[in-house]
Amino acid sequence: MTQETKDRIEGIEKQNETERKEHNIKENKMASMPVGKLMLGMAWPAMLSMFIQALYNIVDSIYVAKVSEASLTAVSLAFPIQMLMISVAVGTGVGVNSLIARRLGARRFEEANMAASHGFRIAFINWAVFALFGFFFSKMYMAAYTDSPYILEQGTAYLVIVTVCSLFVFVQVNTEKVLQATGNMLLPMACSLTGAIINIILGYILIFGHFGFPEMGVVGSAVATVVGQFISMCMGLVLLLGKKHEVTVKIRGFKFSGQITKDIYSVGFPSVVMQAIVSVMLFFVNGILAFSETAVAVLGIYFKLNSFIFLPIFGLNQGAMPIIGYNYGAKNRDRLMKTYKLGFKISLVIMCIGTLLFLLLPAQLLLLFDASENMIIIGTPALRIISLCFLPAAFGIMTSTLFQATGHGMLSLWMSLIRQLVGIVPLAFLLTSIGGLALVWWAWPLAEILGTIYCIIFLNRLYKKEISTLS
Incomplete structure (x- = not known):
């Protein structure tokens, strides 16, 4: 064996050893670092990025509304x-x-x-x-x-x-x-x-x-x-x-x-x-609201404002999902559930802040977009009613993350369909037929209640069948 070949083999062995050490460090971190520190450390880049993206969505719409x-x-x-x-x-x-x-x-x-x-x-x-x-x-x-x-x-x-x-x-x-x-x-x-x-x-x-x-x-x-x-x-x-x-x-x-x-x-x-579920839902709901261009604008404002609340939570979930998935694979029930519960608590706090803003300051939020008097009349009750879905949504989003992390993507998909499409569109059509704009906004909290019931049923089944048996 030539010296060149020996050097090459030695170099490969050193590289493999380095990779093994890096892999072990990652494993040790996922298995032993305090859950809160680990989750926030993994989530903050995505949360910050999504926060800025949400800020852009709002600022861009404020600019356009001034036209x-x-x-x-x-x-x-x-x-x-x-x-x-x-x-x-x-x-x-x-x-x-x-x-x-x-x-x-x-x-x-x-x-x-x-x-x-x-x-x-x-x-x-x-x-x-x-x-x-x-x-x-x-x-x-x-x-x-x-x-x-x-x-x-x-x-x-x-x-x-x-x-x-x-x-x-x-x-x-x-x-x-x-x-x-x-x-x-x-x-x-x-x-x-x-x-x-x-x-x-x-x-x-x-x-x-x-x-x-x-x-x-x-x-x-x-x-x-x-x-x-x-x-x-x-x-x-x-x-x-x-x-x-x-x-x-x-x-x-x-x-x-x-x-x-x-x-x-x-x-x-x-x-x-x-x-894409939200896009498809908007296709239908915009059609239902086509009799009022102001109502369409109010719905557009709502989705720009709610991104400021929801997107940071989605960033948080990007940090929680790999921790839940890793500890599910490692059969560590305690760390899995601790991550899920901590993620839910943080999400709930963010949603509480969002709910208070929408309940207490709806007119002020609309005025950010140079809202007309008619838009304030339509939009004030709309924002207050829709915001009632925020708190149950914290549970739904975090549970959906748990479904995905444990390999049950279809449970998560059905959860999203119920919350954002199957529930909202029929309810919006029915409520508009009964009471027009005064009732249509209730489609969101009612759909979220349906999603919460679904989550409770399938989370309970998942916990009994799989999670509870982890050591």
């Missing part, structure tokens, strides 16, 4: 398509993330590289679908909800821009999920924060026409959105391709594999569905 109430309605009608687009991007990214993580854990590095490479090709395919829809069907979509020439024109222009340029968000999300799959949470957070901050600043400049730029209104909001996504995408690509990571994206010598695509969407499709 006119009709402008806010136009953007609100386009919002479900945007949410559907994000749902496909994030759901696909979750599938890519999961497949990469599993292949890395199994030491199948080449397959991890192929999963990452497929993610980028799929991003282009998804972009093409939405770009074609936006280019050819945006006006038809908007016309289904409004006969106002201004709302139709502005909403169509907004929708065309964000869909035709959606390549940026598809690639951006995929890049972030690939980085997260290698255990890097900070770089994706930096990319997301940079894009959101640029979006907020540029939105103000373009919507109102400052620093020599023309006043672009709704179109300016769309342009700021895609520019922020473009910069975030570029930053992510530089960080992914310009540095050495555990995975390598193949640009040349790539062959598309149906099996890898299937593996990605075996996890990604349920996630797409769960993410």
Whole structure:
């Protein structure tokens, strides 16, 4: 054996030893670090990123509302398509993330590289679908909800821009999920924060026409959105391709594999569905509320405001889920339940704050969006009534996280369907038929009650059959 061969073998052994030590450190942390410190340490990058994203959603709508109430309605009608687009991007990214993580854990590095490479090709395919829809069907979509020439024109222009340029968000999300799959949470957070901050600043400049730029209104909001996504995408690509990571994206010598695509969407499709439920619900509810453009705008404001409450909780769950999953696999019932209960308590505190804000200050929240007198009359009771769903939602969201972490994704999917679609849409239609706008808002808390009953039943079954038997 030559000296060169000996040195190579020694180098490989040292690398393997280093990897084993890193793996043991991670295992020890998941198994022994205090749950609160561990969960918050893992969750804070995602919570901060989602908090900034929620802030952007609100600030962007405040800017648009200052143009006119009709402008806010136009953007609100386009919002479900945007949410559907994000749902496909994030759901696909979750599938890519999961497949990469599993292949890395199994030491199948080449397959991890192929999963990452497929993610980028799929991003282009998804972009093409939405770009074609936006280019050819945006006006038809908007016309289904409004006969106002201004709302139709502005909403169509907004929708065309964000869909035709959606390549940026598809690639951006995929890049972030690939980085997260290698255990890097900070770089994706930096990319997301940079894009959101640029979006907020540029939105103000373009919507109102400052620093020599023309006043672009709704179109300016769309342009700021895609520019922020473009910069975030570029930053992510530089960080992914310009540095050495555990995975390598193949640009040349790539062959598309149906099996890898299937593996990605075996996890990604349920996630797409769960993410898209709110979009589908809004399609129907906006149609139910089509007799009142102000009511549509109020619903749009509600979803922008509730993101400020809900998104940080979803970030918290990103920290809780791997801890629950790890300790479920390790058969450590005490740490599993401690994580679940702590996550629920923190979620409940956040929801309590949100409920108080909506109950005590609904008019002030609406005035952030330059609400007219009619909007305040409609929106004040609407925000108060819908906020009654917040507290039970804390239980539903955290229990859904437990279902996913223990490998029961379909239980989580049905939970989301009941809370956000199967419950709300029929109830909204029925209540509108009975009492119009005065009753329609009760669809949200009533649907949440149905979701809570479902959660209690299946959580009890899961605990008795599986969790209680863990040592």
